[in-house]
Amino acid sequence: MVPFDVATIHGGRYALIIWDVASTYGKCHILSNKSNTSTRLREVILQWQRLSAKPIKTLWTNNSGKFNSVEFKKWLSNEGIHHEQSLPFFHQQNRIAERYNHTVTDMGRTILLGSGLPKSFWGNAFMWDSYTNNILQNTHTGDLTPVEILFGSKQRLD
Numbered sequence: 001m002v003p004f005d006v007a008t009i010h011g012g013r014y015a016l017i018i019w020d021v022a023s024t025y026g027k028c029h030i031l032s033n034k035s036n037t038s039t040r041l042r043e044v045i046l047q048w049q050r051l052s053a054k055p056i057k058t059l060w061t062n063n064s065g066k067f068n069s070v071e072f073k074k075w076l077s078n079e080g081i082h083h084e085q086s087l088p089f090f091h092q093q094n095r096i097a098e099r100y101n102h103t104v105t106d107m108g109r110t111i112l113l114g115s116g117l118p119k120s121f122w123g124n125a126f127m128w129d130s131y132t133n134n135i136l137q138n139t140h141t142g143d144l145t146p147v148e149i150l151f152g153s154k155q156r157l158d
Contacts, residue, residue, distance in 0.1 A: 004122060006119040006120055006122065007032075007120065008030055008120055008121070008122060008123035008124070009120045009121060009123075009124075010030070010032075010123070011032045012030035012031060012032055012123045013031070013032060013033070014030070014031045014032075014033070014034060014037075015028055015029070015030060015031075015104075015105070015123070015126055016028070016029040016030075016031055016037055016040055016041065017029075017097075017100065017101050017104055017126075017130070018041065018044055019096070019097055019100040020048070020146075020150055021096060022149070022150075023141070023146045023149035023150035024133075024138060024140050024141055024146045024149075025134050025146035025147060025149065025150040026100055026104065026130045026133060026134065026146070027044065027130055027134075028104055028108075028123075028126045028127050028129070028130040029044070030123035030126070030127070034066055035066075037066040037067075038066055038067065038069060038071075038072040041067075042072075042075060045059070045079070045081070048150065051150075051151050052150050052151050052152065053152075054150070055080065056079075056081055057080075057081065057082060058081065058082045058083075058084055059076060059081050059082070059083050059084070060084045060085070060086070060096075060097060061083070061084075061085055061086075062085065062086050063085045063086055063087060067083075067085065068085075103129075103133075104126055104129050104130055104133075105126065107125075107129040108122060108125040108126035108128075108129050109122070109125070111125040111128060111129060112125045133146070134146045134147050134155070135147055135155045135157065
C-alpha cells in the first residue's frame with residue numbers, strides 16, 4: 001500500500017499494487033482509504049481465480065494491520081490460500097513485490113512528469129503503467145505476455 005499526499009481526481013489517496021509472481025501480471029488499484037484494502041484484495045483474488053481458472057496458493061503481504069484481521073485470515077484459510085507475511089520494517093523479505101511497487105511508482109511519476117498533468121492524475125499514471133506492463137512481453141515471460149500467462153488469452157489492442 002503506497003500512500004500519497006495529493007488525492008487523485010476521484011479522491012484516491014492509496015495505491016494497492018498486486019503482483020502475480022508466476023505470470024508477472026500486476027494491477028494497481030486506487031483506494032480512498034486503507035480500510036478498503038482487504039476487501040479490495042479479496043475481490044481481486046476472486047476475480048483472478050475466476051478469470052484464470054487457476055487457484056491462488058500463496059499470498060505474500062507485508063505485516064501491516066490491514067492484512068492481519070481475524071476475518072481476512074479466516075477468509076484466506078477458507079479459500080485454501082496460505083498467507084505469508086514479511087517481518088515488520090523488513091522489506092527485503094518481500095523484495096519481489098517491493099521491486100514491482102518501485103517500478104510502478106517510478107514509471108507512474110515519470111509518466112506524470114512527462115505529460116505535464118497535475119499531481120492529482122498520479123492514479124491514472126500508475127494504472128496505465130501496470131496495464132502497459134501486462135500487455136508487453138518481458139524477460140521472464142518469453143514469447144507470452146503476463147495477460148496471456150495468467151488468463152490464457154492475448155489482450156486485444158484495438
